[in-house]
Amino acid sequence: MKRHPILTVEDVSKTYDGFRAISKLHFYLFEGELRTVIGPNGAGKSTFFDLISGRAKPDIGKLEFGDADLTKLNEWQINRLGIGRKFQTPSVFAEHTVRDNLLLSLKGARGVWAALFHRLDSTQRDRIDELLKLIRLDDKRHWKAGQLSHGEKQWLEIGMLLATEPRLLLVDEPAAGMTDEETHRTGELLLSLAGRHSLIVVEHDMTFVRQIARDGQVTVLHQGTVLCEGRFDDIQANEKVREVYLGR
Numbered sequence: 001m002k003r004h005p006i007l008t009v010e011d012v013s014k015t016y017d018g019f020r021a022i023s024k025l026h027f028y029l030f031e032g033e034l035r036t037v038i039g040p041n042g043a044g045k046s047t048f049f050d051l052i053s054g055r056a057k058p059d060i061g062k063l064e065f066g067d068a069d070l071t072k073l074n075e076w077q078i079n080r081l082g083i084g085r086k087f088q089t090p091s092v093f094a095e096h097t098v099r100d101n102l103l104l105s106l107k108g109a110r111g112v113w114a115a116l117f118h119r120l121d122s123t124q125r126d127r128i129d130e131l132l133k134l135i136r137l138d139d140k141r142h143w144k145a146g147q148l149s150h151g152e153k154q155w156l157e158i159g160m161l162l163a164t165e166p167r168l169l170l171v172d173e174p175a176a177g178m179t180d181e182e183t184h185r186t187g188e189l190l191l192s193l194a195g196r197h198s199l200i201v202v203e204h205d206m207t208f209v210r211q212i213a214r215d216g217q218v219t220v221l222h223q224g225t226v227l228c229e230g231r232f233d234d235i236q237a238n239e240k241v242r243e244v245y246l247g248r
């Protein structure tokens with residue numbers, strides 16, 4: 001059976017004041033895949049996420065999620081389709097507990113008040129418990145989010161994103177500012193999400209990239225377009241990549 005991509009990007013370009021941030025980009029992601037995207041500063045990685053999430057619109061090109069034409073939808077509509085984005089800096093509700101942060105994000109939670117008064121059915125309660133375990137904050141469910149470490153806040157935000165049941169997660173530099181231990185745990189978390197969700201993860205830390213790429217595909221962006229794609233070891237050995245990315 002031929003697999004169809006969940007995300008199709010064909011010949012997409014995006015210009016800012018005459019500067020091509022994204023240039024004739026082609027990219028295909030399959031359902032349940034975890035794709036790692038690397039590339040030097042200014043390569044267009046965040047702009048790529050802006051285009052998928054609807055924050056920016058391409059000048060030209062095809063951008064489809066399943067059957068949906070993303071170029072015709074706004075940011076909110078794209079989010080409703082099941083595309084969730086995690087920005088670099090975590091934004092959690094500092095004065096609320098870890099559990100309430102998840103509650104507030106839960107798909108189907110009927111508004112903030114219902115959520116905070118814990119009017120949940122058993123399915124929702126189970127999902128919260130499952131998420132707390134997944135992000136390893138089960139022990140800290142009653143902590144205020146503001147008391148968490150930087151790494152824990154990042155995990156909570158990933159949990160909040162998962163609570164919306166996204167089909168595709170866009171994760172921008174999740175390991176930034178984390179300790180080695182936290183970075184490794186973040187890798188395990190993301191790997192555990194693949195299959196149930198599709199993910200695109202942008203990252204700089206090569207130890208982390210190696211961990212999450214495993215046998216999967218890595219895409220190297222350079223000057224707004226795909227320089228090459230392949231397995232981590234092949235990417236690392238690629239002369240073009242070494243030139244532009246490692247500066248050799």
Ligand code: ADP
Pocket residue numbers: 016020021039040041042043044045046047048
């Ligand atoms: P990366 O995330 O790979 O470091 P970005 O996608 O942030 O790169 O940026 C790619 C290029 O596009 C940069 O040169 C940046 O200055 C430019 N760019 C991105 N967004 C905008 C914007 N909103 N306005 C003007 N230029 C932008």
Ligand code: MG
Pocket residue numbers: 045046047
């Ligand atoms: Mg960026």
